[in-house]
Amino acid sequence: xxxxxxxxxxxxxxxxxxxxxxxxxxxxxxxxxxxxxxxxxxxxxxxxxxxxxxxxxxxxxxxxxxxxxxxxxxxxxxxxxxxxxxxxxxxxxxxxxxxxxxxxxxxxxxxxxxxxxxxx
Amino acid sequence: xxxxxxxxxxxxxxxxxxxxxxxxxxxxxxxxxxxxxxxxxxxxxxxxxxxxxxxxxxxxxxxxxxxxxxxxxxxxxxxxxxxxxxxxxxxxxxxxxxxxxxxxxxxxxx
Numbered sequence: 001x002x003x004x005x006x007x008x009x010x011x012x013x014x015x016x017x018x019x020x021x022x023x024x025x026x027x028x029x030x031x032x033x034x035x036x037x038x039x040x041x042x043x044x045x046x047x048x049x050x051x052x053x054x055x056x057x058x059x060x061x062x063x064x065x066x067x068x069x070x071x072x073x074x075x076x077x078x079x080x081x082x083x084x085x086x087x088x089x090x091x092x093x094x095x096x097x098x099x100x101x102x103x104x105x106x107x108x109x110x111x112x113x114x115x116x117x118x119x120x
Numbered sequence: 121x122x123x124x125x126x127x128x129x130x131x132x133x134x135x136x137x138x139x140x141x142x143x144x145x146x147x148x149x150x151x152x153x154x155x156x157x158x159x160x161x162x163x164x165x166x167x168x169x170x171x172x173x174x175x176x177x178x179x180x181x182x183x184x185x186x187x188x189x190x191x192x193x194x195x196x197x198x199x200x201x202x203x204x205x206x207x208x209x210x211x212x213x214x215x216x217x218x219x220x221x222x223x224x225x226x227x228x229x230x
Contacts, residue, residue, distance in 0.1 A: 059217040
């Protein structure tokens with residue numbers, strides 16, 4: 001069983017950056033895709049991007065291109081998501097979600113979510 | 121990339137069947153059988169119920185089933201139970217290694 005444990009809630013000012021971590025434990029594979037999905041208060045899920053934790057390749061939604069960075073530290077089994085130039089509209093719960101290895105394009109394990117509040 | 125279109129809400133009585141639609145385009149839902157469905161209870165992380173449009177992961181009730189026709193995927197919940205009351209989201213592969221979610225559907229058990 002895989003567990004994804006994310007870092008704690010953050011409060012940031014507009015224009016600042018935030019880093020959220022996602023640590024994997026359990027029966028993890030050497031290479032898989034970790035996706036990031038966010039959910040604004042009372043709103044739906046929004047796909048942000050993913051990283052191949054084995055080789056570091058990334059892909060982002062056009063909406064976040066240039067503002068989000070994903071990095072993996074394989075020795076620590078941890079993926080980091082950095083979001084810069086924060087705006088109030090970035091207030092949301094941010095989830096990491098592992099894509100099931102094998103190319104079937106679904107998310108089998110999710111982190112518990114990290115609330116990021118952007119407020120002056 | 122526009123969000124997939126889902127009805128905002130669907131309701132049904134216990135024991136009934138309901139169906140939630142998820143409409144995309146020929147660039148996402150219509151071009152790939154890579155649609156997944158997630159159930160989300162308030163304050164919780166989403167949980168997979170259907171993948172590859174029609175397949176059910178082990179451990180998910182067989183009351184959940186999926187289908188796809190053209191640009192529209194559907195999730196059917198049969199024998200509706202109180203515990204099925206939740207938000208449901210579809211998600212599709214959208215080409216070039218990207219994904220897109222639907223806007224979500226709130227299911228109410230009357």
